Amino acid sequence: MTTTTTTGRAPAPRDTGGAVLEASGVTMRFGGLTAVRDVDLTVRAGEIVGLIGPNGAGKTTFFNCLTGLYIPTEGTVRYRGTVLPHRSHLVTQAGIARTFQNIRLFANMTVLENVLVGRHTRTSEGLFSALLRGPRFRKAERDSEDRAMELLDFTGLTDKRDHLARNLPYGEQRKLEIARALASEPGLLLLDEPTAGMTAVETTATRELVLAIREQGTAVLVIEHDMRFIFNLCDRVAVLVQGQKLIEGSPETVQMDDRVIAAYLGTPFEGEPGEAEAAEVRAAEAHSTGTDADQPEEGN
Numbered sequence: 001m002t003t004t005t006t007t008g009r010a011p012a013p014r015d016t017g018g019a020v021l022e023a024s025g026v027t028m029r030f031g032g033l034t035a036v037r038d039v040d041l042t043v044r045a046g047e048i049v050g051l052i053g054p055n056g057a058g059k060t061t062f063f064n065c066l067t068g069l070y071i072p073t074e075g076t077v078r079y080r081g082t083v084l085p086h087r088s089h090l091v092t093q094a095g096i097a098r099t100f101q102n103i104r105l106f107a108n109m110t111v112l113e114n115v116l117v118g119r120h121t122r123t124s125e126g127l128f129s130a131l132l133r134g135p136r137f138r139k140a141e142r143d144s145e146d147r148a149m150e151l152l153d154f155t156g157l158t159d160k161r162d163h164l165a166r167n168l169p170y171g172e173q174r175k176l177e178i179a180r181a182l183a184s185e186p187g188l189l190l191l192d193e194p195t196a197g198m199t200a201v202e203t204t205a206t207r208e209l210v211l212a213i214r215e216q217g218t219a220v221l222v223i224e225h226d227m228r229f230i231f232n233l234c235d236r237v238a239v240l241v242q243g244q245k246l247i248e249g250s251p252e253t254v255q256m257d258d259r260v261i262a263a264y265l266g267t268p269f270e271g272e273p274g275e276a277e278a279a280e281v282r283a284a285e286a287h288s289t290g291t292d293a294d295q296p297e298e299g300n
């Protein structure tokens with residue numbers, strides 16, 4: 001397994017076969033807790049990939065490892081073949097943008113201003129130019145505003161451009177987070193529970209929005225608890241359970257998988273430690289009562 005390096009030169013880009021994201025062997029430990037264990041995941045250009053798993057499975061921690069918020073204990077994350085730095089603004093600059101499970105807008109700024117903030121990684125005007133407010137700066141400012149307005153149109157927020165972010169209904173705040181993330185012109189967008197707290201109508205609109213984002217050339221990796229949303233949207237789905245990738249495949253394959261059903265229903269997986277422990281308990285009980293542990297109990 002390759003360990004992420006914090007020093008030395010970045011390796012030269014390599015042929016990724018259309019992969020925008022390649023995470024390999026990503027492990028994240030917090031003291032004695034391994035939140036993410038040896039996870040590989042690839043997202044290719046034009047794909048929408050879902051990441052699902054029960055509460056506490058390690059999904060957000062994995063996102064944080066991809067976006068430079070956490071330095072993985074082990075593993076490598078590449079974007080278009082180049083190992084990513086462990087700085088979130090550099091990851092955004094490289095081409096990965098994200099939204100957060102708990103909305104992180106600038107509450108006292110307007111909708112338009114929030115999107116303009118999202119553009120700062122794509123504007124080349126320096127502090128000096130900004131202070132002088134010369135013609136080059138004003139042109140860049142106009143271009144940024146035009147692009148921000150396009151994104152508000154794209155996400156259906158044009159009418160709200162001058163509203164304070166904190167006054168938007170919840171569903172529109174989530175849309176604004178997406179508009180702001182798109183302002184950095186990402187090749188890959190990571191969405192952390194984009195439909196949390198949304199009505200059914202808003203959820204359907206979010207699905208349409210994600211499909212439109214893909215049409216515009218941005219690949220998407222999405223965490224979501226709403227299974228219907230995931231299975232109706234994604235080309236591929238990966239399932240994390242207790243920090244490990246349990247299965248990855250088409251929505252059809254994943255939703256039929258017994259282990260996935262068991263993970264969500266909370267019953268032990270066949271052949272996994274939960275079942276072995278249960279068998280031990282049965283054997284011990286049988287020993288103490290003098291019955292055969294392999295015999296099914298009456299009534300079952």
Ligand SMILES: Nc1ncnc2c1ncn2[C@@H]1O[C@H](COP(=O)(O)OP(=O)(O)OP(=O)(O)O)[C@@H](O)[C@H]1O
Nearest residue numbers: 030033035053054055056057058059060061062101
């Ligand atoms: N900064 C941290 N320090 C210590 N433990 C952490 C930290 N962040 C996450 N964890 C732990 O790592 C595990 C995975 O958490 P994580 O939030 O990644 O799960 P999740 O799959 O995103 O859950 P949910 O679906 O509920 O959001 C949990 O046991 C959590 O308590």
